[in-house]
Amino acid sequence: MAACIEQIPLITSLVDGELDAVNSALAEAHVARCEGCREEFERQQAIRTLVSKPGIAHQAPESLKRRIEALPELSARRQWSARRVGSWLAPAATGAIAASAALLLLTSPSQQSLLDQQLISSHVRSLQPGHLTDVQTTNEHIVKPWFNGKIDFAPPVPELADQGFPLAGGRLDSIGGKTVAALVYHRRLHTVNLFVWRGNSRNRTEVEDGFALAEWSEDGLRFAAVSDIPLADLRQFEQLYRSRAGLDQPAKG
Amino acid sequence: MRDFSSRTFARRRWSEPAETASDEFRKQVLPHLDAAYNLARFFTRDATLSEDVVQDAIVRAYRGFSGFRGDSAKAWLLAIVRNCCRTAVSAPKSMAGLTVHESGFSDEDSKELSNVRDPNPDPEQQAIQQDEIGRVRSAIEAIPEPFREVVVLRDMEDLSYAEIAEVTGAPIGTVMSRLARGRAILASALLPARGSVDEQSRSAN
Numbered sequence: 400m401a402a403c404i405e406q407i408p409l410i411t412s413l414v415d416g417e418l419d420a421v422n423s424a425l426a427e428a429h430v431a432r433c434e435g436c437r438e439e440f441e442r443q444q445a446i447r448t449l450v451s452k453p454g455i456a457h458q459a460p461e462s463l464k465r466r467i468e469a470l471p472e473l474s475a476r477r478q479w480s481a482r483r484v485g486s487w488l489a490p491a492a493t494g495a496i497a498a499s500a501a502l503l504l505l506t507s508p509s510q511q512s513l514l515d516q517q518l519i520s521s522h523v524r525s526l527q528p529g530h531l532t533d534v535q536t537t538n539e540h541i542v543k544p545w546f547n548g549k550i551d552f553a554p555p556v557p558e559l560a561d562q563g564f565p566l567a568g569g570r571l572d573s574i575g576g577k578t579v580a581a582l583v584y585h586r587r588l589h590t591v592n593l594f595v596w597r598g599n600s601r602n603r604t605e606v607e608d609g610f611a612l613a614e615w616s617e618d619g620l621r622f623a624a625v626s627d628i629p630l631a632d633l634r635q636f637e638q639l640y641r642s643r644a645g646l647d648q649p650a651k652g
Numbered sequence: 653m654r655d656f657s658s659r660t661f662a663r664r665r666w667s668e669p670a671e672t673a674s675d676e677f678r679k680q681v682l683p684h685l686d687a688a689y690n691l692a693r694f695f696t697r698d699a700t701l702s703e704d705v706v707q708d709a710i711v712r713a714y715r716g717f718s719g720f721r722g723d724s725a726k727a728w729l730l731a732i733v734r735n736c737c738r739t740a741v742s743a744p745k746s747m748a749g750l751t752v753h754e755s756g757f758s759d760e761d762s763k764e765l766s767n768v769r770d771p772n773p774d775p776e777q778q779a780i781q782q783d784e785i786g787r788v789r790s791a792i793e794a795i796p797e798p799f800r801e802v803v804v805l806r807d808m809e810d811l812s813y814a815e816i817a818e819v820t821g822a823p824i825g826t827v828m829s830r831l832a833r834g835r836a837i838l839a840s841a842l843l844p845a846r847g848s849v850d851e852q853s854r855s856a857n
Contacts, residue, residue: 407832408825408829408832410832411828411829411831411832411835412813412828415806415813415831417812417813417828438846442835442836442839442843442846443832443835443839445839445843446807446835446838446839446842446843447806447835449788449838449842450788450792450803450807450808450838451807451808452788454785455788455789455792455808456808456809457686457689457690457693457694457702458686458689458690459685459688459689459706460689460699460703463685463689463703463706463707466703466707467682467685467706467707467710470707470711470714472674472711472714472715473674473677473710473714
């Protein structure tokens with residue numbers, strides 16, 4: 400037997416305890432003598448019980464809690480550096496957060512991985528809005544002179560757009576306390592940071608925390624490329640860069 | 653990460669001075685973060701989008717907090733979450749958390765951009781009663797709006813009719829009938845068919 404249509408709102412309110420004493424008594428009396436309405440009452444109650452069971456409602460995931468905790472709006476006192484790190488991390492892409500978290504947790508790293516970490520965190524930092532380039536242009540003849548007077552060496556700035564690595568610009572960065580030139584190239588949606596400074600290093604490639612690294616040196620300059628593209632693509636970048644820079648030498652790796 | 657956020661909470665507890673707006677906000681509004689996320693999840697049916705929506709809602713709530721005068725911070729926050737959900741659901745999918753520095757990406761590139769991995773594997777969903785939970789959750793997700801939100805607000809978040817009316821902007825009578833309708837849809841999905849005497853419901857389904 401179906402419930403009485405006109406009684407349904409009353410039955411719903413009875414389930415929810417939203418009726419005053421008088422209406423509550425009336426509704427209960429009706430439910431007691433009408434089979435259809437009793438069934439309607441029981442079904443609504445069963446549904447309410449089922450839906451309110453623990454585990455059905457979603458809980459805010461940890462990732463969201465961290466995002467909320469890192470909101471600059473919520474940090475009235477900004478002196479805690481942990482909080483600053485938090486708000487700094489907030490806008491970064493998920494991968495960047497994971498990578499930075501991994502960096503924070505690393506213990507007693509060797510010299511080499513210390514450098515790798517600095518390279519990766521400079522790379523990650525550069526992906527923050529507004530941090531990528533100080534001189535933003537696709538013109539190599541603007542990027543190269545821009546470094547004049549800012550650093551005491553001249554990094555080669557070849558254009559590689561025809562090979563799928565368009566030049567995006569350059570900026571000054573700091574690695575291991577030294578001022579370095581950072582050249583920025585794109586690879587589809589990805590960014591390649593090429594850090595250049597004085598020094599020598601052996602040729603090597605590395606994948607660390609999901610980032611590909613390639614390091615080499617030429618003519619007293621040290622080059623370190625960092626990106627989240629596959630290592631094979633970064634090797635290709637290295638070869639292109641080295642050949643276009645007029646420093647063509649067989650690449651090891 | 654977990655480590656530093658719990659440290660941040662601990663610092664907060666000892667900090668003495670007079671309560672700032674941000675302390676008050678934390679005390680009154682942030683306890684309803686689960687409710688905010690739950691409403692967003694069932695409204696948008698998208699885990700990643702829900703996080704963005706709730707973050708947006710919290711920022712808006714914080715900015716508007718000085719104007720909050722009601723008695724239920726929960727209903728007030730959920731009204732903001734609901735508005736953000738409506739905006740997010742009606743907007744084209746462009747809420748990727750990435751800033752693109754060069755313009756002119758192809759459609760294929762843009763597709764790749766929005767292909768962000770779901771950061772939320774929702775551990776509690778893998779619990780023992782996964783079947784039951786999954787079954788009930790999908791049945792709720794299958795309720796069409798505007799009936800779904802009323803069921804979520806009443807049966808999960810335990811808001812009163814008056815609060816639901818405040819959140820949804822619908823009169824109480826409408827809240828009541830939507831709730832009855834939403835529960836009926838759920839009942840036909842989750843409960844055995846009505847008693848054998850009831851020919852009407854048997855032929856209706």
